[in-house]
Amino acid sequence: MLGFVPQPNLRRVSSQSLWLVHPTMTSAAWHLRSASGEQRIAMTDRGPYPCQTWAKVTAQYVTADLPVGLGDLRYFIEAEDRRGNVSRGALERIFLA
Numbered sequence: 209m210l211g212f213v214p215q216p217n218l219r220r221v222s223s224q225s226l227w228l229v230h231p232t233m234t235s236a237a238w239h240l241r242s243a244s245g246e247q248r249i250a251m252t253d254r255g256p257y258p259c260q261t262w263a264k265v266t267a268q269y270v271t272a273d274l275p276v277g278l279g280d281l282r283y284f285i286e287a288e289d290r291r292g293n294v295s296r297g298a299l300e301r302i303f304l305a
Contacts, residue, residue, distance in 0.1 A: 236270050236287040242278050278304040
């Protein structure tokens with residue numbers, strides 16, 4: 209299960225993106241589709257998201273360095289859990305300046 213924040217149809221994104229994923233996920237990646245093709249960018253797991261409320265389970269803090277200057281493109285995020293189940297987010301649209 210991926211944790212997404214609702215997005216407008218087109219938004220500018222900085223060169224580093226932050227996402228929260230369920231703690232059972234073993235990998236997560238961006239899939240970027242532009243006029244020049246598709247590329248996959250793996251996310252780096254930064255450990256449990258900092259929590260100061262003593263929750264039993266918190267999300268994993270993952271980041272990805274996105275390429276600069278790709279312009280208008282479509283993307284989706286894919287994650288896999290410990291049992292091999294794959295979860296994919298909806299196809300969205302962003303602008304990388």
